[in-house]
Structures are given as C-alpha cells and as structure tokens.
Amino acid sequence: MSIIQDSPLTRKLSAFVALSDAELAVLDRLHQRRRSFVAGRDLVHQGQSDQAAYILSEGWVCSYKIQPDGSRQIVDFQIPGDFLGLRSVLLHTSDHSIEPVVDIQAAEVLASDLLEAFAHTPRLAMAVLWAVSRDEAMVVEHLVCIGRRDANARMAHFLLELGVRLALVGMGSKAGYDCPLTQYHLADALGLSAVHVNRVLRQLREAGLVTFRDGHVTFDDYERLVALADFDPAYLDQTGPLLK
Amino acid sequence: MSIIQDSPLTRKLSAFVALSDAELAVLDRLHQRRRSFVAGRDLVHQGQSDQAAYILSEGWVCSYKIQPDGSRQIVDFQIPGDFLGLRSVLLHTSDHSIEPVVDIQAAEVLASDLLEAFAHTPRLAMAVLWAVSRDEAMVVEHLVCIGRRDANARMAHFLLELGVRLALVGMGSKAGYDCPLTQYHLADALGLSAVHVNRVLRQLREAGLVTFRDGHVTFDDYERLVALADFDPAYLDQTGPLLK
DNA sequence: CGGGGCGTTGACTTACCTCAAAGGGAGTGG
DNA sequence: CCACTCCCTTTGAGGTAAGTCAACGCCCCG
Numbered sequence: 001m002s003i004i005q006d007s008p009l010t011r012k013l014s015a016f017v018a019l020s021d022a023e024l025a026v027l028d029r030l031h032q033r034r035r036s037f038v039a040g041r042d043l044v045h046q047g048q049s050d051q052a053a054y055i056l057s058e059g060w061v062c063s064y065k066i067q068p069d070g071s072r073q074i075v076d077f078q079i080p081g082d083f084l085g086l087r088s089v090l091l092h093t094s095d096h097s098i099e100p101v102v103d104i105q106a107a108e109v110l111a112s113d114l115l116e117a118f119a120h121t122p123r124l125a126m127a128v129l130w131a132v133s134r135d136e137a138m139v140v141e142h143l144v145c146i147g148r149r150d151a152n153a154r155m156a157h158f159l160l161e162l163g164v165r166l167a168l169v170g171m172g173s174k175a176g177y178d179c180p181l182t183q184y185h186l187a188d189a190l191g192l193s194a195v196h197v198n199r200v201l202r203q204l205r206e207a208g209l210v211t212f213r214d215g216h217v218t219f220d221d222y223e224r225l226v227a228l229a230d231f232d233p234a235y236l237d238q239t240g241p242l243l244k
Numbered sequence: 245m246s247i248i249q250d251s252p253l254t255r256k257l258s259a260f261v262a263l264s265d266a267e268l269a270v271l272d273r274l275h276q277r278r279r280s281f282v283a284g285r286d287l288v289h290q291g292q293s294d295q296a297a298y299i300l301s302e303g304w305v306c307s308y309k310i311q312p313d314g315s316r317q318i319v320d321f322q323i324p325g326d327f328l329g330l331r332s333v334l335l336h337t338s339d340h341s342i343e344p345v346v347d348i349q350a351a352e353v354l355a356s357d358l359l360e361a362f363a364h365t366p367r368l369a370m371a372v373l374w375a376v377s378r379d380e381a382m383v384v385e386h387l388v389c390i391g392r393r394d395a396n397a398r399m400a401h402f403l404l405e406l407g408v409r410l411a412l413v414g415m416g417s418k419a420g421y422d423c424p425l426t427q428y429h430l431a432d433a434l435g436l437s438a439v440h441v442n443r444v445l446r447q448l449r450e451a452g453l454v455t456f457r458d459g460h461v462t463f464d465d466y467e468r469l470v471a472l473a474d475f476d477p478a479y480l481d482q483t484g485p486l487l488k
Numbered sequence: 489c490g491g492g493g494c495g496t497t498g499a500c501t502t503a504c505c506t507c508a509a510a511g512g513g514a515g516t517g518g
Numbered sequence: 519c520c521a522c523t524c525c526c527t528t529t530g531a532g533g534t535a536a537g538t539c540a541a542c543g544c545c546c547c548g
Contacts, residue, residue, distance in 0.1 A: 065384070093478065123363070125369045125373065133376060135380070144319070191392060235339040426526065439506080
C-alpha cells in the first residue's frame with residue numbers, strides 16, 4: 001500500500017477526492033506498464049489517433065503544437081504526477097504533440113483500461129475530472145499571460161508558476177528550483193523569439209529579480225517579481241478535498 | 245422524453261456517450277431551475293467561491309479575466325449547449341468572470357446536485373469529462389492562435405472556428421452566421437486593440453475574404469480564408485460515440 | 489580539433505499600440 | 519420632431535515592443 005501512496009499522481013488526486021483502498025488499487029493497476037523515453041523524441045505526434053495516455057512519474061515533458069509555417073507554440077509543461085495525452089484519448093485523436101524535455105519515466109495507460117477504470121470507479125473519474133479542470137485553469141492563465149502581458153511580465157509569471165507547481169511536489173521553493181529548459185523552450189512557451197527571451201532574462205537578472213542560468217532558477221527578490229507579474233497562485237491552490 | 249432530446253447539451257453529450265433513459269432523466273432534472281440574465285451584467289465574478297454552474301440554453305456569453313491594470317482577456321465564448329462555470333464548481337473558486345453578451349436563458353445547476361448526479365451516473369460524468377476536454381482543446385487552439393499568428397490570421401481563424409461551432413448547433417453555415425459581438429469583444433478575445441481589430445476587418449473585407457458588419461459575418465471566400473488562417477477543424481470534430 | 493547546440497549582443501525593421509478626432513445609428517427627453 | 523448622449527465604428531499620425539538578421543563566444547562531445 002505504501003507504494004501506492006507514494007505515486008505523485010495519487011498524492012495529487014487525493015488532494016481532491018479521498019480515495020478508498022479499492023480506488024487506490026485501481027489507480028495502482030494503471031501504473032503497471034512502466035516505460036522510459038529519451039529526451040527530444042516525441043511520445044505523441046499531433047494528428048495521431050487512438051493513442052494511449054501516460055502518467056508521468058519522472059522528468060519533464062512539454063505539450064506543443066506546430067504551425068504549418070514551422071513555428072511552435074508550447075501549450076504547457078508537465079511534471080511528475082501529471083497526465084499526458086488524456087485529451088487525445090477522450091477526443092479520439094491527438095490535437096498536439098508531446099516531447100520529453102529530458103529523459104523520462106512514464107506509465108502507459110491504454111484507452112480501454114482507462115475507460116473501464118472510470119466506469120467501475122466513479123470517484124476516480126471525478127478526481128480525474130478535477131485534475132483536467134486544474135490543467136485547463138493553467139492553460140487559461142497561460143492564455144491571458146500571452147494575450148495581455150508584456151514580455152517581462154510573461155517571463156516573470158511563467159517562472160513563478162513553475163516554481164509553485166514544483167513546490168507542490170517537493171521540487172522547488174521560494175528560493176528557486178532546478179529547471180532543464182532552454183531559452184528556446186521559454187520562447188516557444190511564451191510566444192516570443194529566442195533572442196528576445198535572452199534580453200528579457202538579462203533585464204530581470206540585472207534588475208535583481210530572478211536569475212535563470214545553468215539549469216537553475218534563482219528568485220533574487222520574490223516579492224517584487226510577484227508584483228511585476230501580477231502573480232496570484234489562487235488557480236493552483238489545493239483547498240483540500242471537495243468530496244469526502 | 246422528446247423535451248429531453250431537444251436540449252442542446254443533451255444533443256452534444258449524446259455525440260460522445262450513448263445515454264440511457266435513466267441518464268437522460270438525470271440530465272433533464274439538472275435543467276429544472278431555468279433563469280434569465282440580461283446582457284452585460286456578470287453571472288459570475290472572478291474570485292467568487294462556491295458558485296453554481298449553469299447550462300446555457302439560449303444566447304451568447306463570454307468567459308474572461310480582468311488584469312489589475314484593467315485590460316481584459318476573453319478566454320472563450322459559449323453558445324447554447326455549453327456549460328458555464330463548471331470549472332469554478334470543481335475548483336471551488338472561480339478563476340474567471342462570465343458575462344452575457346446578449347440576454348440569455350440558462351439552467352442553474354447547484355454544485356451538490358451536480359456532484360450527486362456524477363456519483364450516481366458515472367457515464368454522465370464521463371460525458372462531461374469529454375465535454376470539458378473538448379472545451380480545453382478550444383482554449384489550447386486559442387492559445388496557439390494568440391501566441392503564434394499575426395492579427396489577420398487570428399481574426400480569420402476566430403471567425404472560422406465560431407462558424408463551425410455554430411454550424412454544429414444549426415446556427416450557421418459556410419455562407420456565414422449572425423454574430424452579436426462588437427469589435428471590442430473581438431479585440432479582447434484576440435489580444436489586440438479595438439483600433440487594430442477595425443483595421444484588420446477592413447483588410448479582410450477589402451481582400452474579399454470575409455465581411456463582419458451589422459451583427460452578421462459573411463464568408464466571401466471560405467477556401468482562401470481557411471488557407472490564410474491555417475484552419476483545421478479537427479479539434480472540433482464529432483467523430484461519433486466513443487462509448488457505446 | 490572540429491562541429492553542433494545554446495547563449496549573447498548589436499543593428500535594423502515592423503506589427504501593433506496609443507492618442508486623437510470624427511461620423512453614424514439608436515434611444516431618450518424636451 | 520429635434521437635440522442630446524451613448525455606444526460603436528472608422529481613420530490618421532506617431533511611438534514602441536518585439537521580431538529578424540547576423541555574428542560571435544562558450545562548452546560539450548565525438
């Protein structure tokens with residue numbers, strides 16, 4: 001049982017729905033097919049149909065869409081405990097690609113197993129519905145960020161959000177965190193050019209707000225950074241189980 | 245029973261999950277509390293907690309976020325058959341505001357009724373999970389649009405997407421559709437200024453692609469508009485029930 | 489030692505914004 | 519029936535944030 005409790009996904013879902021032993025066991029069975037993937041090689045290509053979903057247990061991945069002109073928009077990054085490609089399963093065909101940022105470990109979940117688990121374990125379906133809603137809230141915040149903030153605020157907001165998400169799984173704090181992303185990743189995520197990302201990072205560093213260097217993010221002045229970004233972590237908050 | 249079958253939400257969900265009579269009846273009960281709202285007065289304010297959700301049966305609404313500096317980003321528009329504020333219920337507190345664009349009719353759904361319906365009708369929860377995923381796919385496409393397309397392509401893509409969505413509920417075609425939005429709505433949705441929206445609309449009109457005027461959108465050259473926008477409606481497609 | 493990926497910086501261009509002003513249509517009140 | 523206002527649209531002039539192009543440095547790895 002202790003193995004089950006330690007899965008990052010289990011911990012995340014338990015924050016919303018108090019899961020019974022039977023439900024935890026179902027969740028555990030979904031983790032059976034462990035697989036590894038190397039950085040840079042896509043797990044899922046946009047346009048593919050009848051894909052499996054994955055539960056990420058180690059490493060970082062990004063979900064993105066490629067435009068016909070070759071430009072890329074990263075929609076979101078996933079960290080341990082996050083679902084990958086759940087939407088692809090439900091919508092039958094994948095609207096996005098998924099690329100491991102570093103080498104990763106993930107459990108493959110067949111569409112049929114997932115649908116069956118939901119059918120027999122309604123509270124599990126509820127918990128996943130909650131997780132999907134939380135993901136959507138992040139995408140929405142990201143949308144607002146790109147639509148209505150300038151490059152500095154976007155960058156600040158992005159680095160702060162990532163910090164909070166990592167802190168929730170014990171991988172970061174208000175001091176900073178390890179971050180394997182390149183400036184190209186940041187550019188594609190924030191709708192900027194890589195050149196401009198570099199300039200923005202320099203400005204933030206020289207203003208004494210945050211340092212992004214050598215795979216590590218250091219918050220030099222957390223409060224001022226929060227002010228610059230208008231960052232409000234409410235949409236990430238865990239307010240405790242809604243379902244007893 | 246025929247009343248049940250005619251609800252736009254029921255029609256939408258049935259495209260994904262073949263619902264039994266019992267499930268349709270549960271869905272019908274959720275439609276009990278019919279209410280009207282006038283254009284412009286918010287249904288839900290961002291930051292409110294313990295809100296009810298709504299099922300929109302008539303009219304248009306928009307979901308948006310206001311920034312501290314007063315600027316606004318519209319995340320999405322909802323049309324009949326769409327859920328309003330579902331995420332607010334699941335996440336306990338609303339991360340966005342909801343404003344009727346015109347006078348609307350909607351059924352109020354209490355959080356407790358919704359959760360109970362899901363618990364007793366797992367396939368209904370599945371159907372809603374699918375609907376949420378579809379909404380998320382639209383937000384993702386919107387994000388890509390704002391992040392990686394210029395103003396003309398954004399506008400073209402937006403008008404085309406709306407056309408397809410309306411066509412799915414019988415309110416539009418490849419010829420065009422009625423549209424109650426102002427240029428300010430378009431600006432807030434596309435991350436542009438209202439002035440620039442006006443210029444973009446003029447360009448598209450003078451290029452013989454699409455005309456937005458007097459509450460009506462007319463596609464003057466559908467194919468060329470699709471090409472300009474790189475529009476691929478795959479993410480909106482109804483491929484038929486996934487669950488028999 | 490050479491090459492490729494990533495980071496850094498400068499010079500120039502551009503898409504979009506802001507400010508400003510004016511015109512049309514619908515509703516309202518005199 | 520006119521005058522007024524409000525909301526939306528339209529257009530022009532000038533400014534700026536961010537993009538593009540180009541070059542160079544660093545470091546790791548084959």
